[in-house]
Amino acid sequence: KAGVTQTPRYLIKTRGQQVTLSCSPISGHRSVSWYQQTPGQGLQFLFEYFSETQRNKGNFPGRFSGRQFSNSRSEMNVSTLELGDSALYLCASTAQIGLNTEAFFGQGTRLTVV
Amino acid sequence: SQQGEEDPQALSIQEGENATMNCSYKTSINNLQWYRQNSGRGLVHLILIRSNEREKHSGRLRVTLDTSKKSSSLLITASRAADTASYFCATDEAGGFKTIFGAGTRLFVKA
DSSP states (O other), X not given: OOOOEEEOSEEEEOTTOOEEEEEEOOTTOOEEEEEEEETTXXXXXXXXEETTEEEEEOSOOTTXXXXXXXXXXXXXXXXXXXXXXXXXXXXXXXXXXXXXXXXXXXXXXXXXXX | XXXXXXXXXXXXXXXXXXXXXXXXXXXXXXXXEEEEEOTTXXXXXXXEEETTOSEEEETTXXXXXXXXXXXXXXXXXXXXXXXXXXXXXXEXXXXXXXXXXXXXXXEEEEO
């Protein structure tokens, strides 16, 4: 079974631009979550999508948005990039096992804003 | 503030020694998970312990959960240089998937 695939792996953007990151979950998984990881803040939850609907949202400004397609692939968009948006963005595909969920992570997209 | 908070922030030990990391959380949970992350890469799931479990083993890993204290510990026995990584705990809140991670413990195992 293929794992979670994130593209691109690395990205350099200029302040003010926008960026779109992509995540393909494990086949059959309907839930995708996004996280931002920075050295100072650790892992921060961005949002979670399930069956094309945003089910949970973290405390990030409206510049951060996402969507999920019918095939469960998800995209995350950041508009008007700021230097502080430089981070590793991780996507997790989740499986529900009874009452519990287990997350499977991609390798991440490292975004550098200059 | 974060739901899960690991302690210590950093740990340096010799190969062969045991490493213990702790995690505290704030709300009721369905389960708690531990992950490993090698430098700048994705997270790898290590072990999941359910809220009704107290201890779980997987190879050289031993996880305990104390729901009364809202804390968990991860013990890595007979550590190896390859165990050098950051370790995160994550809690699964009820009512939908919103896994909250702590800032992680950086473990350095010296050969």
